Amino acid sequence: MKRAKVSQALFAKVAANKSQGWLCELLRWKEGPSPENRTLWENLTNIRRFLFLRQAERDQVYEEESRQQHSERLHTALHVPEQQVFHRPPLPPLTSPSPVHEDPQPLPLLVLQGSEDGSQSGISPGLSAGAGSGSGSGGQKKARSRTRISLEALGTLQSFIGDVGLYPDQEAIHTLSAQLDLPKHTIVKFFQNQRYNNKHHNNNQVLDEEERGSPNEEGVRGESVSEESGEDGGGSVEEGRTEGGGDVEMEKEEEEGDDGKPSSTLSPYSSLDSPPSAEQQR
DNA sequence: GTTAATAACCCG
DNA sequence: CGGGTTATTAAC
Numbered sequence: 436m437k438r439a440k441v442s443q444a445l446f447a448k449v450a451a452n453k454s455q456g457w458l459c460e461l462l463r464w465k466e467g468p469s470p471e472n473r474t475l476w477e478n479l480t481n482i483r484r485f486l487f488l489r490q491a492e493r494d495q496v497y498e499e500e501s502r503q504q505h506s507e508r509l510h511t512a513l514h515v516p517e518q519q520v521f522h523r524p525p526l527p528p529l530t531s532p533s534p535v536h537e538d539p540q541p542l543p544l545l546v547l548q549g550s551e552d553g554s555q556s557g558i559s560p561g562l563s564a565g566a567g568s569g570s571g572s573g574g575q576k577k578a579r580s581r582t583r584i585s586l587e588a589l590g591t592l593q594s595f596i597g598d599v600g601l602y603p604d605q606e607a608i609h610t611l612s613a614q615l616d617l618p619k620h621t622i623v624k625f626f627q628n629q630r631y632n633n634k635h636h637n638n639n640q641v642l643d644e645e646e647r648g649s650p651n652e653e654g655v656r657g658e659s660v661s662e663e664s665g666e667d668g669g670g671s672v673e674e675g676r677t678e679g680g681g682d683v684e685m686e687k688e689e690e691e692g693d694d695g696k697p698s699s700t701l702s703p704y705s706s707l708d709s710p711p712s713a714e715q716q717r
Numbered sequence: 718g719t720t721a722a723t724a725a726c727c728c729g
Numbered sequence: 730c731g732g733g734t735t736a737t738t739a740a741c
Contacts, residue, residue, distance in 0.1 A: 442734060442735085443734075443735065443736095444734080444735090453719070453720085455735075455736090456719080456720070456722095456736075456737080457718090457720075458735095459736055459737085460719095460736085460737090462736095463736080463737095475718090578736095579724085579725060579726075579736055580724090580737070580738095581723070581737045582725090583739085584724085602730085620725095621725090624724065624725060624726090625724080627725095628723070628724065628725085630730085630731075631731070631732065631733085635732085635733095718741100719740100720740085720741075721739090721741090722737105722738085722739080722740095723736100723737090723738090723739100724735105724736090724737080724738100725734105725735085725736080725737090726734080726736090727733085727734080727735090728734100
């Protein structure tokens, strides 16, 4: 079923009325013997109930759900007194899913992505994970882990974004990774993600600090965002600094009032052209 | 226990 | 690189 083009998020919502993360955990749970036997189990039942419907039915629900999700948003105040979007598909087969068993899908709850359910029998052609080939694969378990970025790191990053556009060059990445002690890889990812959500889900509430020089005038007042800088006085979160060696080079970024024309400072790298990516999109 | 954010991954 | 999805955590 997962071979439908439905994402976990959608599926989770329609089938169990839960969030995407929840579904994901559930999937994982099947692999790990968790001593949990109740509650979750009940939820499974709900899901199965949904699965018993025909494909067409399911698609319908998906559409409906996505429609509600995508549109409507700007009906700020008073509007939409009536919600006609509220007739859920028949959910009668509650206690007895008796007659219809058209498509008893064997519950191949597996990774989805991509293929829609159309091919019944000729399912996936080979899917061999080459264990040995390629060498190297030391095929280990891959536990994806999410590295949590500290607040200070985050602050530095956002200020960096404020100064230079969104995407840094290699040099900058390296620097940042050193300053924040984060893997270089992470930095890159971070920027990618930032670009993404600054673009799409950027509605309300994201203060950009850019635009200098441009008269930016909002009629809004009450805007005072002060600055970060560690802790102010109050007592705040304690954070283990990376100190310890006695030397932490937490250099503040020296930002240029304007840089851009490196007259004398050349990067230590020989060839270079660092694209002064002073890009300002839009 | 679930939701909500968000880093990591994948596909184009 | 960008867009989207998935998997992991912190917060409720």
